Each structure stands twice: as C-alpha cells, then as structure tokens.
Amino acid sequence: MAETLSTMLTLGTRVPAFSLENAVDGRTVSPEDYADSPALLIMFICNHCPFVKHVIDGVTSLAADYLPRGVGIIAINSNDRVGYPQDAPANMKRLADELGWDFPFVFDETQEVAKAFRAACTPDFFLFDAAGQLAYRGQLDDSRPGNGIPVTGSDLRAALDDVLAGQPVSEDQKASIGCNIKWRRGNEPSYFT
Numbered sequence: 745m746a747e748t749l750s751t752m753l754t755l756g757t758r759v760p761a762f763s764l765e766n767a768v769d770g771r772t773v774s775p776e777d778y779a780d781s782p783a784l785l786i787m788f789i790c791n792h793c794p795f796v797k798h799v800i801d802g803v804t805s806l807a808a809d810y811l812p813r814g815v816g817i818i819a820i821n822s823n824d825r826v827g828y829p830q831d832a833p834a835n836m837k838r839l840a841d842e843l844g845w846d847f848p849f850v851f852d853e854t855q856e857v858a859k860a861f862r863a864a865c866t867p868d869f870f871l872f873d874a875a876g877q878l879a880y881r882g883q884l885d886d887s888r889p890g891n892g893i894p895v896t897g898s899d900l901r902a903a904l905d906d907v908l909a910g911q912p913v914s915e916d917q918k919a920s921i922g923c924n925i926k927w928r929r930g931n932e933p934s935y936f937t
Contacts, residue, residue, distance in 0.1 A: 748865040748924040750882060751935060755915060757878040759784060759870075760860035764820065764850035767836035773848040778816030781874070783907045785810070785900075787819045788858060788868040788925065789849075791839050792830045795922035796866050799884050802895035803867070804843050806884075810904055817847035822858035823866070823926040825851075831926070858925055859933045865922035869900055873907050880907070882917040 763774045778784045787803065789796045807817050819840075823831040833851045840849045852858055861870060871880035880903035887893040899918065906913045927933070 747921050750868050750920040751862040751864045752917070752919055753862045753870065753878060753881050755878050755881070759786070759872045759876045759878070760857070762852075762857040762860065764852055764857060765833075766848040767821075767833035767851050768840045768845070768849055771848075773818055773850050775816075775818075775872075775876070778818075779876075781816040782814050783810075783874065783879075783904060784816040784818070784872045784876070785904070786861065786870040786872070787817070788822060788861070788863040788866055789819050790821045790823045790828070790831045790866045790923075790926075791835050792828060793866040793923040794889050798889045799867060799887065799895050799897075800843065802884060802887075802897045804845065806897045806901060806904075807845065807847055809901075811846055813908060815904065815908070819845070819847060819849045820852050820857060820863075821849065822852040822855050822863065824855075824928040824931075825853070826928070828926050855925070855927060855931055859935075862933070862935050863925060865920055865924055867922050868920050871900070871903050871907060871913075879903060879913045880917060881920075883920045886918075888921065
C-alpha cells in the first residue's frame with residue numbers, strides 16, 4: 745500500500761467553487777449551499793482505499809457529532825471509475841446508504857475539483873471557516889492501518905471545535921496520509937511534477 749501525503753494547501757485559501765452531483769440522491773451540491781454554515785468540511789475519500797476503510801467509522805462518527813452543530817460536510821470521490829469501478833457512483837451510493845450518511849458524497853468525474861483543492865490522497869481533509877477560508881488541512885488523527893493507534897478524529901475534531909468557537913486553529917498541522925487519488929491516465933495534476 746503506497747503512501748501519499750497531502751499537499752497542505754495554503755491556509756487562508758478560499759474554498760474553491762464547484763458543482764457536483766450527489767451519488768446518493770442525484771442533486772447538485774456546491775459550497776454555496778453551505779454559505780450560512782459556521783464551517784464547511786470537504787473530504788476527499790473513496791470506497792476502496794485501505795486508509796479510508798481504516799477511518800470510515802471515525803468519519804461517520806465525526807459527521808454524526810458535527811452535523812447537528814451546523815457544520816456542512818461534503819465528501820468527494822475523484823478517483824478514475826474506469827480503472828477503479830468499485831469507486832463508481834452506484835457503489836458510492838451503496839456505501840453512503842450502508843453507513844447512514846446525512847451528508848452528500850459527490851463524484852468528481854473530471855477530477856478538476858480535486859485539482860482545484862490540490863488534493864493528493866484519500867483521505868484528504870479541508871476545513872473552511874464561516875468566511876470560506878481554509879482553517880485546517882491535514883490528517884484526521886495519528887491512526888494508520890496497522891499502527892495500533894485508535895481512530896478518534898482528534899486532530900480534525902480539535903480544528904472543528906476551534907472554528908466553531910471562533911478561535912484560530914493552530915497552524916501546527918500534520919499532513920494526511922493515504923492512497924494517491926487515482927488519476928485518469930494523462931490527467932495527473934501539475935503540482936506533482
């Protein structure tokens with residue numbers, strides 16, 4: 745299992761605009777839908793990645809705790825569905841239904857949204873404050889497949905709590921680690937070269 749680190753997009757970056765279809769219900773989802781939210785969490789995930797599978801229950805628990813507090817959450821899958829059919833929208837819907845997610849799981853078929861975020865891996869987390877500025881990007885917590893550390897979501901939860909309290913988030917942030925986004929051949933982003 746190859747490890748890829750998050751690119752650590754510059755803090756303060758404005759949330760990139762996008763409009764993508766939710767694989768769960770077919771509606772179009774955009775960051776503008778969450779303009780009145782105190783925070784917006786964007787997660788690049790997929791179905792098959794062992795790093796995502798390792799943290800998926802922690803992500804589900806985090807969402808259950810923070811959605812009622814007004815946090816907007818959008819999960820994005822940017823993987824090539826031809827090379828990785830397990831990440832196709834029908835399977836995304838199945839996963840979201842199985843886990844009872846109350847947030848959208850959208851498909852970035854062109855992979856342009858992943859590029860706009862400089863997303864690199866799954867999972868890759870981006871937390872924006874009420875002003876739409878990037879306050880946190882990095883890991884969920886220190887747990888990794890096989891390292892024996894429990895999945896708690898401690899790093900991302902601390903950032904969420906700070907944003908919701910109107911406090912600055914510590915800039916001492918650790919990169920997320922996961923499988924690389926599965927780019928379509930010839931569509932690899934320039935930020936890797």
